[in-house]
Amino acid sequence: MSESKSFPQSGALSSLLAILLACSALLTGPVHATSQEAGHEGHNHAPGAHGVETVTPGEERTEPWSKNVIDLFASLPVQHGGRIKPLDKLAALKLLTFNGKRTLELDDSGESKLKPTPWLLDCLFFPTQALDYPCFRVEYDAVLAAIGVRAKDKLDWYSYNDLAPGLSNLQREFEKALATEAADRTAVQRQTVNLTSDVRSFLGLVSSLEPLRQQFRTDGSARLREIFGREQSSLQQIISEADSLNRLANSLLDQQNEDFEALRSLFSQVDRSLEGSQGSVALIPPPSGGEDEGTWLTLPDLVRTAFQSDLDLQQQLGILATLERLEASKSSPEAFERELTQLHGAVVGLAEERGEYSMVPLEITLYKLDPFTNSLVFFMLAFVLLALGWLLPGNQWLLRGVWAAVIIGFSLSTVGIVMRCVIRSRPPVVSLYDTILFITTSMVLVSMLLEKLTRQRIALGVGAVLGIAGMFLAMRYELKEIESAGDTMASVVAVLDTNYYLAIHVTTITLGYAGGLLAGALAHVWILGQLFGYRAGDKAFYKSLTRMIYGIICFCLLFSIFGTIMGGVWANDSWGRFWGWDPKENGALLICIWGLLILHLRMGGYILDRGMAVMAVIGGMVVSASWWGVNLLNVGLHSYGFTSGVGLALMGMWGIEILVLGLCGLDVILRKTRGTPV
């Protein structure tokens, strides 16, 4: 995926003049830039080659942003990643990508922490100040050593100004890293590539409004003074007079005089000022009637549209004028809030007219509610209450507390999933991040149902633990998803553009994963319970646990088999074959085979209760391999599911499981030697 608004397509206006000179034809080429920004790669410009030079040294913010300003700014709609989202979301995505956290911690400022929206406000309106914010997370000293910047601690945060002396070296290291295949890069190389990308993206942000701060010289040209009515002009005036400037350029083609030089100089100034803001925020809804009506405009896009089309830009120019006033009034909080209110009204009004605003308020609510982090808190509370219950057995209030906490945690995550579905108009599972949320929530739901049936407090406890593990994993993986896809609600590849199959195949197969993992978790209780003598001699308890494991394996098998075959039917409709031995398909097949193997071994009498528990633990490993492992292979048709950087965690999980199985084997040997029942 690549953004079409990224780094400078240098000289939009100078090249326009060149075109005019060369062929006397007005304005060729597409209205919108088609420069590529391929994830973390594909740039050719040194990070320090532009941007910082264009940030005018200027004022620093003297007091915190007011709540009204933050709320207004947060709810401004912008286009990013192929859809309209609140600016707050964009700020959070950017800050999380650079910083690894949603909150920026400041060293020596009056405010100790900055949330995403105030941070973005500073980047846009007080860029000089933002250059000092330590917002780049660097994990490896080697990255800094290679670029000649002194490392603070092993894992620390650096400001743009901290990194500035090493930027040309960073570019060199970046190019060296790119020479290595993505899959073969070392952790240091991956970090180098990411850091370079982050620095560039940051420069795009801080340079976004730079053209609005400038006055462009007319170099004493009478013709230009006639157009602008003064010796200097703002960007808004230049865009407003695009037709006049085009006519002037045409009329001057064969008279290379002072006016011509002044015009060329003017275009050149505008070009330079726009260079840094090529990758900036697409805040301006486009005019109707253009070739690319769906694409919102950045400042460079607006300039290009003005000079290369005959579209009516009155509303866009109104927004630009408000933006100019907003920038000019930043030292006066009241005036700033007034202008921001006007800007908000204009942009939201246009977005509503275009039918693109309806989901923005819901998305704002989703981030304010933060259901997944909050559900983690409730699952943790449930676990704490459960642990207290072990100390105070028979206390019904504690049990009720556990139930309440688990139900609230489950409800919060369900609400979060539903909101994400509504915002995207998609079924619940589209990306790997979605699978974590959905699997966790499903496991908690099934655990609650199981607890309702068995009332052993085991399923409920397992549900709480799985809720904690799942939501923690979601928090950790969120950053990876944003790094690779740009968002946790990213646009989907064309083949996934079918809600029918997404809803049925992906949801059912994910339920199968949930079942396999839950069965594995319950099996841990069986094995560890036996190992540590929990309710030793209580055969009924362990029989009940075995029945739970068996039931959940059946649940897993039902959804896995149906989901796997349904996936084949989808593949038959999309790719022309039911089964292609693709790694992701094979992963799903492995779960089905393992589930069938357990059932047949059980029916044949080859495994009893302990064997069932052992097989269920291995089943959990098989599910994790299918869920995450095959995505690490980077082969096959399911390329939209590829990921990286989770191999170590997966190996760690398998290592723990092997240890559990080893302990189980040791337990059997000890029991045999002691003559106690296995």
Added chain:
Amino acid sequence: MAKDKRSLGKLIVSALGSYALCSSCLFLLFLLTIFGTLHQVDHGLYDAKKVFFAWDFAPIEISGRTVAYLPGVASVLAVLTVNLITGGLLRIRWVAKNTGVIIIHCGIIFLLLAGLVKMTRGTEGILRLWEGEKLDHFESQELWEVSILELDKQAPASEFVIPDEHFRDLRGDARRRFTSSQLPFDLTLSGFVKNCNVMPKGPQWEAKGEVIDGYGILQLPPSKEAAQDLAGIHAMVAVGGVSQRGILFGAQRYPWVVEADGRRFAIDMRHRRYQMPFEIRLEEFTKEDYPGLTMAKTYESVVTRIDDSGEERILIEMNEPLREDGIVLFQSSYGPQRADGSVPPGVQLYSVFSAVNNPSDKWPEYSMWVIALGLLITFGRTLLGYIKKQNQRLATPVSEKS
């Protein structure tokens, strides 16, 4: 220990339908699927399919060393099918309790049958069309053929085709002669190379086989994606006592033209072609990107299907293929694309269709519903039974339990 007094036949049937055999087959499938998946990382899908998911024994390698041989997936599935029929349909008690299991087994057998039909009778390939262009065939991406076509002959001219199963095994000095009473020459093929480049022979590399007119075959390792391989083979045309030698290469721009008895023939190495019962003309290809991104949101093709009965305009889009006369055409891709998937500016796009001729096209879908029904019945019964027993257990007073 009591002797088993069953007859040998019954013992065999018992063994064939046993849980032990079923479990063994499932475990073997499990291992083969794991190793076949890992094999793809270094050797590609096509190779993995040939090595692991076919009939022959598959080598199991760990750290580059072969540690065991396992029967291929197709062989294991064949045994599993026998086990399913014997144990899951014949030996199982046909009682209400087993209804779901029997339905599941029927569905799985039907699914395996669909796979067998696809494997033995199905063909697949691609069509690449620019707007206005039409084709009446599709091409395999992995298989090759040598074609011989007489030039200067009024249509309809017969084309002689030698599929690659007749020359794929020609390694080293092995050669094979192909003749036809309708051809004035014999064609001898030798030294097949799966992936190669044909280039002027230089001192830095060793040519595979004979160097002809200064050109030789440079053997290359097979690509991970078999579709990227370019095959090559040595050819010799013998007319009377005179022979002409040439190299046939998968990427040659023009065929090798030979003369015999005053007639001219074009000999060509190309991907195997499959004739369709109709022609397809691409009328319009449309691609829509996500706003602000160079990522395709959707793409679709308007085509015209042409045969003796007339013309019909049809829309083919993602997940909505064209199914006609046993052929299924899928909108699978477009081009030209850069490495990052973006399209170079100003180029005309072509549309890529996957084409499949599969007699068992819809069978997997039918089997899916059958299996789903069986699973629902089986696990539904299990669940209801469990809930019933559980409620009884919970209702039983503690003293009674002890």
